[in-house]
Amino acid sequence: MIEEYKGVWVFIEEREGEIAGVSLELLGAGRDLANKLEVPLAGFLLGNNIKGLANTCFEYGADEVYLIDDPILQNYRTEPFMHGASHLIRKYKPEIILYGATSNGKDLASAIATDISTGLTADTTMLDVDVEKRLFEASRPAFGGNIMATILCKKHRPQMATVRPKVMKALPPEKGRNGTVIEEKLGLEEKSLRTKVLEIVRDTTKKASLADAHIIVAGGKGMGDEKNFQLLYEFADVIGATVGGTRDVVEAGWLDHHLQIGQTGETVSPKIYFAFGISGAIQHVVGMKNSELIIAVNKDPNAAIFDASHYGIVGDAMEILPLLIQEFKAALEKSGGVMEHV
Amino acid sequence: MHIVVCVKQVPDTKIIKVNPKTNTLDRRGVPAILNPYDGHAVEEAVRIKEQVGGKVTVLSMGPPQATEVIKKCIEIGADAGYLITDRRFAGADTLATSYALYNALDKISKNDPIDLVICGLHAIDGDTGQVGPGIARRLNIPPVTKVIKIDEVNESEKYIKIHRKIEDGYEVIQSQLPCLITVEKEINEVSYSPMPNMIKAARYQPVIWTVDDFEGVDIAQLGLKGSPTIVGKMWAPQPPEKAKILEGSPNEQVKEIVSTIFAEKSELFGQ
Ligand SMILES: Cc1cc2nc3c(=O)[nH]c(=O)nc-3n(C[C@H](O)[C@H](O)[C@H](O)COP(=O)(O)OP(=O)(O)OC[C@H]3O[C@@H](n4cnc5c(N)ncnc54)[C@H](O)[C@@H]3O)c2cc1C
Ligand SMILES: Cc1cc2nc3c(=O)[nH]c(=O)nc-3n(C[C@H](O)[C@H](O)[C@H](O)COP(=O)(O)OP(=O)(O)OC[C@H]3O[C@@H](n4cnc5c(N)ncnc54)[C@H](O)[C@@H]3O)c2cc1C
Secondary structure, three states: OHHHOOOEEEEEOEEOOEEOHHHHHHHHHHHHHHHHHOOOEEEEEEEOOOHHHHHHHHHOOOOEEEEEEOHHHOOOOHHHHHHHHHHHHHHHOOOEEEEEOOHHHHHHHHHHHHHHOOOEEEEEOEEEEEOOOOEEEEEEEEOOOOEEEEEEEOOOOOEEEEEOOOOOOOOOOOOOOOOEEEEOOOOOOHHHOOEEEEEEEEOHHHHOOHHHOOEEEEEOHHHOOOOOHHHHHHHHHHHOOEEEEOHHHHHOOOOOHHHEEOOOOEOOOOOEEEEEOOOOOHHHHOOOOOOOEEEEEEOOOOOHHHHHOOEEEEOOHHHHHHHHHHHHHHHHHHOOOOOOOO | OEEEEEOOEEEOOOOOEEEOOOOEEEOOOOOEEEOHHHHHHHHHHHHHHHHHOOEEEEEEEOOHHHHHHHHHHHHHOOOEEEEEOOHHHOOOOHHHHHHHHHHHHHHHHHHOOOOEEEEEOOOOOOOOOOHHHHHHHHHOOOEEEEEEEEEEEEOOOOEEEEEEEEOOEEEEEEEEOOEEEEEOHHHOOOOOOOHHHHHHHHHOOOEEEOHHHOOOOOHHHOOOOOOOEEEEEEEOOOOOOOOEEOOOOHHHHHHHHHHHHHHHOHHHHOO
16 A cells, blocks of 8 residues: 555665765755655664764754664675665655665665665656655656656655765754654674675775865866866866866866766766866766856857856956966955865 | 676667657667677676686567677677567566566576676666666675676685775675676776677577566566556756856956855855
8 A cells, every 4th residue: 555655765875984965965855855745754774883873864854763773784785785774664664765876875776676666766866746646756867968857656665766966955954953763673694694895995085076076177178188287277276176077088088087077977066166168068067067156168159068157258268267366366365365175 | 607697789879769658768760789888797707707617698688679789799709698579578667677687587597507697887778777786686696786896706615706886986895606796887898809709699699588488477567567667757958047158358257257256155265
């Protein structure tokens, strides 16, 4: 009976004792859905020594937290996580579940969908709900972002979706906000498990990456050559930004692959995004369009990037960049000269 | 070592039409290719076979023309291919797709037990990445997604050691065999096919199965009928508002943009 299913859940992904940013974003998005449906919003959390994280979930909008705390869940592994999560879902029957479209979020959601035999919409960027029919409307870009598809799951519950990071907005945390913790047991033994995580190798250079940048200075093929990219680094240095770029620039070898922005690279949403010599292909735009303030410099007045920006300068990037560097230096000096890295 | 690779035929270009009545893909006139990730999957299987011996089988679900991608896999070095094709498979979402492929894998393994299943990380058309983990669940074998390297395949002790990509690095995972892995493109470079493979591929005809070849299959779980998700509607995203194009000399434009940024994003600049 699908009427038995009530409530909106968010998978709370934990990394090294901290909640992943995307999970907080999804609590924000989930809050909105739960309010519309007039049901509680819950986080569900699996891990080892993770009880302390429940309060963070409450502060970011959850009314309830379902959790399983077990040494077996120290590192993510599909089977024990699926086992625990499926148990929670079968017992408490939520109507909607959101997962971050991360390595582990996608992996887990796919396994759960098959285990409990329900629908799963992949890599969504827009969420809504038809309150009357209690139908979850999850939309995703298709065919390179040229078209959006709204996927429905009418006859199965829960209705599930993975959601791209950096698309939804977390609510401002409300200190002291409280909720209910519901705890369950995992009931598995290590020796029954078929996979082991032997080691986790973290690339610390990648950590200070695009995802966390508040300002991004991005360059495209219009920068001319690799040498001109130095201007971008110089500008980025002055304003405390991270440099990124288009796929064409990565393919030309001017920039490392992990700094590619777009459909097949990173999705970013910094406070300021500068685009220099970028044409504004849809595959690039889907990765940066959620930035708060977008400024484009392109010598072609008809470049598509101007359709995706707030302010545009029609001109030569190699002429504008030195001027920007100079003007920012002067302005920063006047305002105290320090960049606040919030 | 018996490795089965699941391979999908996908449209080559972005020029795909959508049938407005059914909201499904209209593939007519669009050239079809082997899903690029699946090419890497077959390549990896062939490399494992070269190391430890055994056999590489490929499996595809699709229209009769999907024979072409199976031939392509034979070129890369696969030994045998199966195509499951039937109107009753059509319109499947990922749940129904994994059910159909599971039935074929189950039948293949009856004659020739499977040690390892390899899938691509995702297919470039549907682009969900959900089919691989779905198959693993149905076969009740552990899945490891996003594999970028195979460190060791130990046939006698029946385990595999692999690197799995995560957001900020990779994990080293040991998994019992049989298991299912999905591979990233960076796992290998697909090598040029040797001439004998090309000749074999040209003549190759895969084994073709329909729904009727699967004993005890639950038809209600196949195709459009067996799919919990449906495409509700397709729509073009709203074109964004045009940028405010600044005027004046380059110097004036830059001055204006800097003061705009300071005004709109003062929190970034310690004010
Ligand atoms: C399946 C698929 C996935 C893709 N994924 C991505 C992705 O993730 N990310 C991505 O970025 N792309 C992606 N692409 C590629 C994308 O379609 C574009 O080809 C790419 O974004 C273009 O890069 P660009 O803007 O740097 O180069 P171009 O399109 O060559 O644009 C250069 C621009 O610079 C301008 N210009 C030239 N000289 C100057 C100058 N002196 N000063 C100022 N402006 C100048 C030109 O007017 C032009 O607009 C993908 C494509 C496909 C098919
Ligand atoms: C616009 C659009 C949006 C869609 N969104 C969703 C959605 O959100 N959720 C959903 O459940 N379905 C969705 N579908 C349906 C989905 O595309 C199909 O179920 C498709 O058959 C398999 O999914 P995929 O292409 O995403 O494969 P993926 O899961 O991305 O494929 C991963 C790997 O699985 C193997 N594989 C996949 N298909 C086959 C095959 N036919 N034969 C052999 N091996 C295969 C390959 O190794 C492949 O590399 C959507 C379809 C469209 C047209």
